[in-house]
Amino acid sequence: MKITIINGSPKARGSASELIIKAFQSKLGPNAECTVCHAALWAGPKVVETATMSDAIVLVFPLYVDSIPSHLLRLLDTQGGALSAAAPGAKVYAVVNNGFYEGRQNAVALEILRNFCARYGLTWGQGLGVGAGGVITAVPMDSWPLRPLDKALDDFADAVAKGAIGEDVFITSNLPRFVYQLSAHSEWRKLAKKHGLTTKQLYQRPAK
Numbered sequence: 001m002k003i004t005i006i007n008g009s010p011k012a013r014g015s016a017s018e019l020i021i022k023a024f025q026s027k028l029g030p031n032a033e034c035t036v037c038h039a040a041l042w043a044g045p046k047v048v049e050t051a052t053m054s055d056a057i058v059l060v061f062p063l064y065v066d067s068i069p070s071h072l073l074r075l076l077d078t079q080g081g082a083l084s085a086a087a088p089g090a091k092v093y094a095v096v097n098n099g100f101y102e103g104r105q106n107a108v109a110l111e112i113l114r115n116f117c118a119r120y121g122l123t124w125g126q127g128l129g130v131g132a133g134g135v136i137t138a139v140p141m142d143s144w145p146l147r148p149l150d151k152a153l154d155d156f157a158d159a160v161a162k163g164a165i166g167e168d169v170f171i172t173s174n175l176p177r178f179v180y181q182l183s184a185h186s187e188w189r190k191l192a193k194k195h196g197l198t199t200k201q202l203y204q205r206p207a208k
């Protein structure tokens, strides 16, 4: 089974998307032949060439402004027709992770991808929306806070391997919402300090 995975994070390395891809790949059986394309680093035609005759195309990317990061959107927009001609039987799957706590925030981005598939005659498989994306780069994938993601990726990999079509699934971390929020605030304060800003300055409004 040929699977083309498209990493849609603009980060060259160390992204939550990259960790999700690694975990997803580890859950596929030995019959899966996977290639990972980095949308921010690869030219569109090279992605299409790699995806030729794929059985599945799996997009893994962060949510940007309730939607798809612009470089990935451009890739889909400019290469959609070529992608569909190169891999006419492929099913399209997606894992979208976001910074807010709730995985359901990713519903609109998944809807956009369903419309993309309808426009270019590709078959939509299934989407997975993952909330609290900040946890993914902070703790190991097999630890308690990420257990829902680990379990969801088991089912997702199984669906991709079987070529199954399913309802979108939305999950978040086992961490309570308030703990996630507190640690996010603490990280932002540390980042601000590193860049010479005080916490008070973070809340400053621009002069009218």
Ligand SMILES: Cc1cc2nc3c(=O)[nH]c(=O)nc-3n(C[C@H](O)[C@H](O)[C@H](O)COP(=O)(O)O)c2cc1C
Binding pocket: 009, 010, 011, 014, 015, 016, 017, 018, 061, 062, 063, 064, 065, 066, 067, 097, 098, 099, 100, 101, 105, 132, 133, 134
């Ligand atoms: C420009 C920009 C826009 C973002 N928009 C959203 C958003 O609308 N909703 C949200 O929950 N997170 C948003 N985020 C947070 C990212 O989705 C989040 O940090 C994600 O875990 C990054 O994944 P990555 O490491 O795979 O790139 C945004 C981040 C950036 C930089």
